[in-house]
Amino acid sequence: MSTIESANMDPGASGIRAILRGSGLRPTRQRMALGRILFGKGNRHISAEELHDEARDRQVAVSLATVYNTLHQFTEVGLLREVVVDGSKTYFDTNTDDHHHFFIEDDNEVVDIPKGQMGVDQVPTAPPGYEITRVDVVVRLRRIKD
Amino acid sequence: MSTIESANMDPGASGIRAILRGSGLRPTRQRMALGRILFGKGNRHISAEELHDEARDRQVAVSLATVYNTLHQFTEVGLLREVVVDGSKTYFDTNTDDHHHFFIEDDNEVVDIPKGQMGVDQVPTAPPGYEITRVDVVVRLRRIKD
DNA sequence: CTGTGTGCAAACTCTTTGCATAAGT
DNA sequence: ACTTATGCAAAGAGTTTGCACACAG
Numbered sequence: 104m105s106t107i108e109s110a111n112m113d114p115g116a117s118g119i120r121a122i123l124r125g126s127g128l129r130p131t132r133q134r135m136a137l138g139r140i141l142f143g144k145g146n147r148h149i150s151a152e153e154l155h156d157e158a159r160d161r162q163v164a165v166s167l168a169t170v171y172n173t174l175h176q177f178t179e180v181g182l183l184r185e186v187v188v189d190g191s192k193t194y195f196d197t198n199t200d201d202h203h204h205f206f207i208e209d210d211n212e213v214v215d216i217p218k219g220q221m222g223v224d225q226v227p228t229a230p231p232g233y234e235i236t237r238v239d240v241v242v243r244l245r246r247i248k249d
Numbered sequence: 250m251s252t253i254e255s256a257n258m259d260p261g262a263s264g265i266r267a268i269l270r271g272s273g274l275r276p277t278r279q280r281m282a283l284g285r286i287l288f289g290k291g292n293r294h295i296s297a298e299e300l301h302d303e304a305r306d307r308q309v310a311v312s313l314a315t316v317y318n319t320l321h322q323f324t325e326v327g328l329l330r331e332v333v334v335d336g337s338k339t340y341f342d343t344n345t346d347d348h349h350h351f352f353i354e355d356d357n358e359v360v361d362i363p364k365g366q367m368g369v370d371q372v373p374t375a376p377p378g379y380e381i382t383r384v385d386v387v388v389r390l391r392r393i394k395d
Numbered sequence: 396c397t398g399t400g401t402g403c404a405a406a407c408t409c410t411t412t413g414c415a416t417a418a419g420t
Numbered sequence: 421a422c423t424t425a426t427g428c429a430a431a432g433a434g435t436t437t438g439c440a441c442a443c444a445g
Contacts (some may be wrong), residue, residue, distance in 0.1 A: 129444060131400060151435080166402045171435065187387075190331075190339045191410085192434070205375075208382065216373050223386065224370035227362050229351075233390040236354065240369065240386050241333075244379040275419060277425060297410080312427045317410065337435085338409070 113143045126180035136163040137173050141183070146198040148186060148213035154195075188213055188241050203240035216242060259289045272326035282309040283319050287329070292344040294332060294359035300341075334359055334387050349386035362388060 114122065119138040123130040140157050141147060149157075155170045165173075174195050177183040186194040188206040194213050196204075203221050205214040221240065229235050260268065265284040269276040286303050287293060295303075301316045311319075320341050323329040332340040334352040340359050342350075349367050351360040367386065375381050 129399070131444070133401070152433095164402095168403075168436080169401055172400080185336075187333060187336050190333050190336065193336045205373075205379075207379065214376075220371065220373040222370045224368045225366065227351075227366040227388060229388075229390055230360075232393055233351075233353065234393050236389045236391045238386065238388050240384065242373060242375075242384050243382045244375055245382045247378055247380050275424070277419070279426070298408095310427095314411080314428075315426055318425080 113139075122182065126177075126182060128176060128180065133163075133165045133169050134173055134176075136161070136165065137170065138177075141177070141195075141197050146196070146215060148194050148196050148204075148215075150192050150194055152192075186213055187239065203242070205242050205244050207244050207246070209246045216240075259285075268328065272323075272328060274322060274326065279309075279311045279315050280319055280322075282307070282311065283316065284323075287323070287341075287343050292342070292361060294340050294342050294350075294361075296338045296340055298338075332359055333385065349388070351388050351390050353390045353392070355392045362386075 116135065116139065119135055119142065120130045122142070123134055123138060128134060136158060137154060140154060140161070141149070151167065151170050151174055154174070155165065155167050158165045158170070174183060178185055178195065181199060183195045183197060184199045186196045186204060188194060188204060189211060192211070196213070196215075198215060200218075202218055203216045205216055206212070207214065221242070223238055223240065226235065226238060262281065262285070265281055265288065266276045268288070269280055269284060274280060282304060283300060286300060286307070287295070297313065297316050297320055300320070301311065301313050304311045304316070320329060324331055324341065327345060329341045329343060330345045332342045332350060334340060334350060335357060338357070342359070342361075344361060346364075348364055349362045351362055352358070353360065367388070369384055369386065372381065372384060
């Protein structure tokens, strides 16, 4: 368990405000609170439900609909990235860099694959008339039981 | 590996029956009909809804619940493979070989990437205690509009 | 003030489930 | 017959939508 909670990442309230302003989003109470949860401590892979629960745990009253709205707005302005690993839930990644994921099937957890540890050697040519928007790689993992 | 040989030829009713028997599934009217749709003409990437519609179009009465049951049973015995490309729908691929996919975002279509046109050069080492079950690559495409 | 954001509940989509009926062997 | 499969409708999860009220600028 990596507990790197050194303040190297936490932008603080004013930082979040700046991020939102810079993205053209009004810094409302809810967006500020969700922003702090999302960007307050390193990279996260979180679902709407999880974010909602976490907000509640922090005594922040935010409706689930607002959580969805906020996640989508953040994604639109490039603060988040959607990760598709599982047909049933949508995960949002605070790391918007080009990178890939491990997906731990046992507990539905998404983990970044360290950059440089994985590569795609031949990106295929897109069929005529199409362009590649992204290449997603998901390495599925299962816990070894013995 | 019981991959269906000659994937581009219609196995015919007797062929489907043999496939089902070989997988330990009773060849019921519904499974036979769905099997023919699925394996009758080359590789397919189909959702439950699409398969249901197609069955209806062929005058085959099958309930949606049975379509889901059948798709999952076929997947369990290795006749199909689930493809995760989109958070909202589940697609089933009649090609169970190791291969990757294009996903055309404009019309939610899944297409196989020709074998050899794409490769993953370094499969990352799985974290200790875990084993890799599969590596999925999805190349997302958008239609070029000009 | 004025417009954007939020909360709530209801609606929606995709998928699963429970149980009585039907069909396979 | 005996067992497994199917159909239906209802329930379930995750997500979205519509509209009145609240809040930021």
